[in-house]
Amino acid sequence: MQMNPLKRLTIVIVIALIAMVMTVGVLAATGPMVTFTKKVSNATPTVGDVFTVTLEFVNNHTEPLNVIVSDPxxxxxxxxxxxxxxxxxxxxxxxxxxxxxxxxxxVGSLPHKVQFQMRATGIPTATIESGYPVTNTAYMSDAGSTGSLPPGSLPGSLPDQVIATAAIRILPKTQYISVNTTQDPDGSQTLNAPVNVLVEDQQLKIELPQGTIISGSNLPAGGVRLAYIANHTSDPTGSGIAFAGRRFTLELVANSAPFTRITPVSFNPPMTLTVFYDRNQLAAEKISPSEIKIQYRNSSGAIWQSVPETDIVERGAGTTAQNSYVKFRVGHLTDFALVGPGPHLYYFPTIRKNQ
Known part of the structure; x- marks a missing residue:
């Protein structure tokens, strides 16, 4: 019995439509359900810089999706x-x-955008020359479905997660301070004019008297200059110590390219450094100004130790709480930190972890 040509054509069309629908469904299931991106406005911030983070995500699926986006x-x-x-x-x-x-x-909505700003507050000492690399990762997790899609429907490299990353490198903020010297016959250099400088962030004052002798190995005949590197976060300085919010590095470098770092180096007579701090911050951490100490990283680079009390020139209240200070003498260059006593390790500016 022969089939009616019209009925045969109808069956062929239905089969073709079913095949098309199945194909579209497979493509939708295997294609990306979400587009998730992360960008930063500045991939190489220096210490103290503020940069903007932007997250964008859009639903490419045929059903609404419930998600949680977190950017730690x-x-x-x-x-x-x-x-x-x-x-x-x-x-x-x-x-x-x-x-x-x-x-x-x-479904079909424009990309959703979340933005916020971050500040680079510091850099590990070991990465001062090269910068500190950070991979900044945001996560999108499935929070269940509003339609027929079951929980766990988001594809990704991790179960129920999609990730978006942005790489940054935190760079040191360095200020160079010129010094006028004359090369001596023994290879040392003598300061021809005094140095009396308040650094740009107004957290440190550097004083060197005229006639100071700078000694070090292979001091360049073209002269030298000081390098001040600000750092507002702490390295762990030992048990029973609370970081008081000021850390910095002083180095001596060649005055011309390639600006070679000179170490070790010494000053005779010693330089005088004045570190400024905020009394209100100390009060919040229950640190008394009379308890403030200066620590420095010793020549081995592995141990922090305190400047002797005999080298503390003055502890002052300043004209305002924000410019309280400690003045001390030191004959060498290294990392320095303002600390006080405490049963905890304090990470400036807002995070404290109990020991």
Missing amino acids: NPARLYLSILTSTITGGAVYSPTIDAVVWNGTLN
Whole structure:
């Protein structure tokens, strides 16, 4: 019995349509359900710089998706989230030190954007010359479905997660201070004019009297200059010590390219350094100004030790709480930190971890 040609054509069309629908479904299932990107406005911030982080995510699927987006601070010691700058409906979670967005991504909507700012607060001493690399990773997790999609429907390298990354490198903020010297027959150099400099961030004053003799191996005939490297985060300085919010590095470098670092180096008579700090910050940490000490990294580079009390010239209250100071003498260059007594290790500016 022969089939009616019209009925045969109808069956062929239905089969073709079914095949097309199945093909589209496979493509939708295997294609990316979400597009998730992360960008930073400055991939090489220096210590003290503020930069903007931008997250964008869009639903490419045929159903609404419930997701949680989290962007944790990848380097708590060296980066801080400026919580007042968070936009796009996200919030700050102090528990995990992260920016978090929780909501529904509707079908066909424009990319959702979350933005916030971060500040580079410091850099590990070991990376001062090369900068400190940080991989900044944000996570999108499946929070369940509003439609037929089951929990666990988001594809990714991790179960139920999609990640977006942005690499940055924190660079040191260096200020160079010129010194006028004359090369001596024995290879040392003599200071022809006094140095009396308040550095740009107004956290340190450097004083060297005229006639100071600078000694070191292979001092360049073309002269030398001081390098001040600001750092507002702590290295662990030992038990029973509280970081008081000031750390910096002083180096001696050649006055011309390639600006070779000169170490070890000594000054006779010693230089006088004045470190400024905020009394209000100390009060919040229950540190008395009379308890403030200066620590420096010794010649081995592995141990922090205190400047002897005999080399502390003065502890002053200053004209305001913000310019209280400690003045001390030192005959060498290294890393320095302002510390006080405490049963905890304090990471400037806002994170304290009990020992």
